[in-house]
Amino acid sequence: MSLADRPGIAASFVAARRNLAIADRATLIARQETLLDRLRRKTLPASPYFAEYRDRPFDDWPVIDKSVWMANFDRINTVGLRRGEALAVAERAERERDFAPTLRGITVGLSTGTSGQRGLFLVSPGERRQWAGVVLAALLRGNSFAPRKVAFLLRANSNLYRTAATGPVRLRYFDMLQPWPSLVGSLRAFRPDVLIGPAGTLALLAREGGLAPRQVVSVAETLHDDDAARIHGAFGVLPEQVYQATEGVLALPCRMGRLHLNEAYMRIETDWIDRPSRRFAPIVTDLCRHTQPVLRYRLDDIVMLDDEPCPCGTASRVVQRIEGRCDDICRFLTPDGATVPVFPDFLTRTVMASTPDLVDYQIRQTRPGALVLVLPSGATPPPTIGSALFDLAGRLGAVPPDLAFEHGLEHAAKRRRVVCVKSDQP
Structure with missing residues (x-):
């Protein structure tokens, strides 16, 4: 100055x-x-x-x-x-x-x-x-x-x-x-x-x-x-x-x-x-x-x-x-094939409640009804996250999402914990 x-x-x-x-x-x-x-x-x-x-x-x-x-x-x-x-x-x-x-x-x-x-x-x-x-x-x-x-x-x-x-x-x-x-x-x-x-x-x-x-x-x-x-x-x-x-x-x-x-x-x-x-x-x-x-x-x-x-x-x-x-509002599927919005905060709070010690992660969605939890290299996938997402889906009237794990999360200058990789949702 x-x-x-x-x-x-x-x-x-x-x-x-x-x-x-x-x-x-x-x-x-x-x-x-x-x-x-x-x-x-x-x-x-x-x-x-x-x-x-x-x-x-x-x-x-x-x-x-x-x-x-x-x-x-x-x-x-x-x-x-x-x-x-x-x-x-x-x-x-x-x-x-x-x-x-x-x-x-x-x-x-x-x-x-x-x-x-x-x-x-x-x-x-x-x-x-x-x-x-x-x-x-x-x-x-x-x-x-x-x-x-x-x-x-x-x-x-x-x-x-x-x-x-x-x-x-x-x-x-x-x-x-x-x-x-x-x-x-x-x-x-x-x-x-x-x-x-x-x-x-x-x-x-x-x-x-x-x-x-x-x-x-x-x-x-x-x-x-x-x-x-x-x-x-x-x-x-x-x-x-x-x-x-x-x-x-x-x-x-x-x-x-x-x-x-x-x-x-x-x-x-x-x-x-x-x-x-x-x-x-x-x-x-x-x-x-x-x-x-x-x-x-x-x-x-x-x-x-x-x-x-x-x-x-x-x-x-x-x-x-x-x-x-807004682009990172995910979608779960309902039993009749419709979709329901899942706000990023819903997902981060679910992870926090089920795995409070998990600090570094990213949730990605490439299609409705499926999530990928990306972790740092060498991290162990948390065993409780699947049941927590099952409960979240039930509260939203949706089918539990398919869940996969990947490793290789990189540190970025600006972090996003929830990312919709492509916007093919209706």
Whole structure:
């Protein structure tokens, strides 16, 4: 972080402390409308793709997804950058592991691309400063000016994260692509107060020992209950979550540690997947992003709302959990040949209940009614998983799935515990 960044981050921090704490729903919606009007006046006219919608009602704006967003990269962004030149900068940073260069002052980055298509994002210096202020406002506990060391464990660094290293916050990036013993040794030497990384990596670190963070934050992948329990048991602190994607920061923890939708800075519509269970796919509009507008962008994630109010008193809706991707809703067969949906969370909880010591695994489905449990090389297949899946199928009114075991699970920078390899389900 440069000295020039500090005033902007401080202003963003102070504003975010106020905005994230809005307790009245009507006030929160009014703020969204004000920001939406600013988008209409300033951002839409600057985007060749969205310009024609500036005078249309919000509900008439198109709902897009990653494929549309990437295919129209040149016309969506407001700074005239071309996808080819931006991709070249991002890919060179990945190869050389040097993430400092920008393109005409704009930070360029790549997402991990679990959907099969990597996301390419653009962030201006002002947007970086605002991001840093908002995230720090949500995560810093107690005395905000107390010195603390923050370890960021991610596949790729970014100017975005460097911006958060402000004042008393000493932030260090740890490259997850380095050898595991080297990563663990470097972390022990750094002795972080705050440990931020993917849930699976945090759970593996919990088994290593030698670390004593005062705060643990899960990012980049689903935090499952078994991982949360291991992290809590090892470090003595409950892990918090930040729900962030290429498209922005979608949810942040409150002072009670519960996850709230970031409705002070985003409008989040609910595309219901299963309304009775409050599961939906988010359609997000980032109300503050100008360089690369995110407008009515449908994510492929499965988010489950909590119907219990949060004692923190803020008006933003509470997230019970993030379960995975819509593409990874598996299918079991019924006795008459129909299919029933099996949410990823159903399967991970079944494994956790039947085999609580199993940490590294992946469930894959290549056809309805059949599952493959992939384990690390040399691991013994758990004997109880078959009967647990039998019970799950019975509760869903389905036939027990065919179950096979494979070995050779590889460590990835971003883990998915449930994967539908191909989408041939009806």
